[in-house]
Amino acid sequence: MGSTDFAERRRIMVERDIAPRGIDDAGVIAALGRVPRELFVPEYLADLAYDDSPLPIEQGQTISQPFVVALMMQAAGLVPGARVLEIGTGSGYSAAALAAMGCEVYSIDRHASLVEAARTRLDRAGYPGVHLRAGDGTLGWPEAAPFDAVIVTAGGPGLPEPLSRQLKVGGRMIMPAGAEAGGQRLIRQRRTGEDEFIQEDLGRVAFVPLIGAHGWPEPTRTETRRRSPALPPDAAERVRDAAEPLPDADDARFGGRSTGSPTPGSCCWARRPTAPPNSTAPARGSPKG
Numbered sequence: 001m002g003s004t005d006f007a008e009r010r011r012i013m014v015e016r017d018i019a020p021r022g023i024d025d026a027g028v029i030a031a032l033g034r035v036p037r038e039l040f041v042p043e044y045l046a047d048l049a050y051d052d053s054p055l056p057i058e059q060g061q062t063i064s065q066p067f068v069v070a071l072m073m074q075a076a077g078l079v080p081g082a083r084v085l086e087i088g089t090g091s092g093y094s095a096a097a098l099a100a101m102g103c104e105v106y107s108i109d110r111h112a113s114l115v116e117a118a119r120t121r122l123d124r125a126g127y128p129g130v131h132l133r134a135g136d137g138t139l140g141w142p143e144a145a146p147f148d149a150v151i152v153t154a155g156g157p158g159l160p161e162p163l164s165r166q167l168k169v170g171g172r173m174i175m176p177a178g179a180e181a182g183g184q185r186l187i188r189q190r191r192t193g194e195d196e197f198i199q200e201d202l203g204r205v206a207f208v209p210l211i212g213a214h215g216w217p218e219p220t221r222t223e224t225r226r227r228s229p230a231l232p233p234d235a236a237e238r239v240r241d242a243a244e245p246l247p248d249a250d251d252a253r254f255g256g257r258s259t260g261s262p263t264p265g266s267c268c269w270a271r272r273p274t275a276p277p278n279s280t281a282p283a284r285g286s287p288k289g
Helices: 003-021 026-032 043-048 066-075 093-100 112-125 163-164 221-227 235-242
Strands: 081-085 104-111 130-133 147-153 167-177 182-194 196-207 269-270
Touching: 003 026, 003 066, 026 066, 026 081, 026 093, 066 093, 066 167, 066 182, 066 196, 081 093, 093 104, 104 112, 104 167, 112 130, 163 167
Parallel strands: 081 104, 081 147, 104 130, 147 167
Antiparallel strands: 167 182, 182 196, 196 269
């Protein structure tokens, strides 16, 4: 498939899955419309790059659902020049979107091989300025702090105190937190003073677990295998061949609106919300990530 075809798919993705669902930050929309997601997925899944769903990458991890990436970026209230700490580099796609928005990005992943693969992908996509390191993301990046925003792309039992302490006063952390099984709540924490923080619940999401000193313990080999089934090289073709057409999201057979369900082992999934933006349940387009 040519670059022009991918560009058209990217445009359609933004118009279909991002802008109509409550994402109204022009910088976020422009960034998602600029980053070539096909460069951040395994080659055999490139044809699925602009589906609004997480996709598997190396080390049993996933590339984030585009809508959740946009949602977390918007929730963080980013502006060009903001210093952003990302926990969970993964494929590098979210870091690329942050860089495309003009942010100074620091990104950590516990898998050194993912960091190196992301570095290659970011360079190829035209974002060589992202700062990358391998390590325990729950400890943050103290020497680069403070940050305007911290975005955590994995779910922990709670918000790690080291990350909260690395926020500027006025800074925001966006992170899924809660029980590992059954999904988490997407939390926005604002630092309002030296020792003062407030939290907002942005809704239900499902992310892979955040592993680290202030997250979940390292999984056993059996747990890792259970979470990370291997996919064959022809997975994209099999999915496409097995797919059946569904009615439009607003079709009466869907009850007038669409809801989703988490993909087992997915990095990030968000229910299509129905409540007003400032309620504890997510508004359409606002519940990640």
